[in-house]
Amino acid sequence: MTTQLERKLIEMFIDESRIATDKRPWFGQLPEGLTNDFSFAVMGDRCGMMTAGVFEKGLELLQDLRPDFVLFVGDLVEGYWKDAAKACEEWEYIDAKIAATSLPFFQTIGNHDYGTQAMVDVWRERKGMDYYAFRIGDSLFLTLNTEDPFDAMPDEFIDVVKRSTEKVHQEPERTMEYMKEFYDEIISLLTPEQQQGMNHVNVGISAQQLAFFEKVLTENADAKHTFVSMHKPGWKAESVEFARLEELLADRPYTVFAGHFHSLEYSQQDNRTYIQLGRTGAAAHGTGRADDNLILWVTVRSGSVSYRVMHLDGVTDVAAYPPHSHEQKEG
Template sequence: MKMFYDELLFQTDKRPWVGELPQTSSNDFQFAIMGDRTGFAIEGKFEEALGLVKNMNPDFIVAVGDLIEGYWQQAEGAHREWDELEAHIKSTGLPFLPIAGNHDYSSVVMKQVWQERKGMDYYAFRYGKVLFLALNTEEPQQSLSPELELAFRETEILSKREPEKAEEVIQALLSNISKQQAQDPSSYQPKPCIGEQQFAFIEKILNEHQDVDWTFVMTHRPIWKTDGTVYERLVQALNSRPYTMLAGHFHKLEVEKKAGNQHIQMGRTGANKHKTGLDEFHHFIWVAVKNGFPSFTAIKLEGTLQLN
């Protein structure tokens, strides 16, 4: 298992991934990408997708973040959510490699829980001649006020108790959050941040693995939409190598090419809709890598959709 992380920064035996990547001498393999499970999870949907993925038997699974509801100010709630989720993940018997999303890493408490359970919040791995960068766009943390945390928990309960009203109560919460941000914009920094330490790691790994056929850059927030400065710096570091960027966050599947490279924004794998009237399906993406080059198919929980 060729895993890489910042050994000086992360002096821990904890790891964010579940399971071990199988050994490979081939440059042909398959993996699945899971989209946002939260917020607010529709009970059983993510687990349904895990079952389908398990039956397809990929070499491993990657997830683009927002795996738990999060936004806890007390660690017990976060640990309970991770315990429940990781039991489902382990039941697949497949290696599972997550990225930190805003729900997973949203406050000082959530960051501490992540580090306690998983150690590092960004890392890289290599499989055959393909390099994967699993990056963290959730610095600095954005805590909810005590009032909004209460509203968040109430929304979580109501969306599960009365799923037909989920869109209505979620919109009310998002409106509430927007009002608070408007009243105190200095307390909220919506742009993702990849700091200097993380960029130093990115540049080191890219420099050490110039021989790969393909590079996957995995973030929670689609930085090509949310932070032009970070995106341009990352593209410069990639230095014209073939790559695919993968992200989530907005609960809508979108695929676009920029400078000849695919940028895939995952939709939902279990999460509720966050936009009124958005008719978006639950899915995961199946990636088949052959001779070092990937092809992508969106697997709807009700069917398939070819992306190439």
């Protein structure tokens, strides 16, 4: 279950009983010599209905800033393909972009990444594990799959997603218009009962997955802070599995990162912190500052954790500021 890396302070944990493969859902390795003091970035949803180039801009920024590693909270591709070749085509593009940064990059499964049987099969073929954990010094990291098992979407819904996604790709300046059109069309396909449950968050965490994390937590009870990455925010779901995970976390300090809703939210309660990431390329679900494209920067120093938000839309190349003449003003 445990793969020892270069230094004893760093460990990776995988469920070898799940899938026998040497493929892994992360890029690179954690830096040698990493200790209890480190920094990492957390990126939000790239999809659905992404604006081309935004996520790539985020990767370029992180190449300059050089965090020790990057966490991603899911929905890296538009997905929902029933054709495996189309799914592979999407993955080939974005995987190459991530690999080119040479940054350790840890993926979390989102519903777009895992939303059809073809997407599940391609993920397992390319990336192997769908959940895992690792430890750096006194910090423990759990990466959950909240699509376990995945919730199959009816074909007519997938068709609406695909049509709307294509429109946004073609005319990103009309994203909000197309998002409303998408929402209205989805509503028209739902029964009144289904409409009432639209805001319900469905989180899937299998018994096998939960047993794996119970074992990891038991074996790492001395960790001083635990970070949990998941796509759908479990604290917003009526999920007995997520409730059980929080029971296992008990009174240890922990932070849960999630995505899915494309809008940044932060809350804290006793020993726990919940952060719903905003988007890093996906379509906006609102017009406030929390709906901007952004990256979260996390610093761990001497057991203390701090969070800073970097609004990506405000990051500009210096070449955008050419010189101009300054008139002398009396005064």
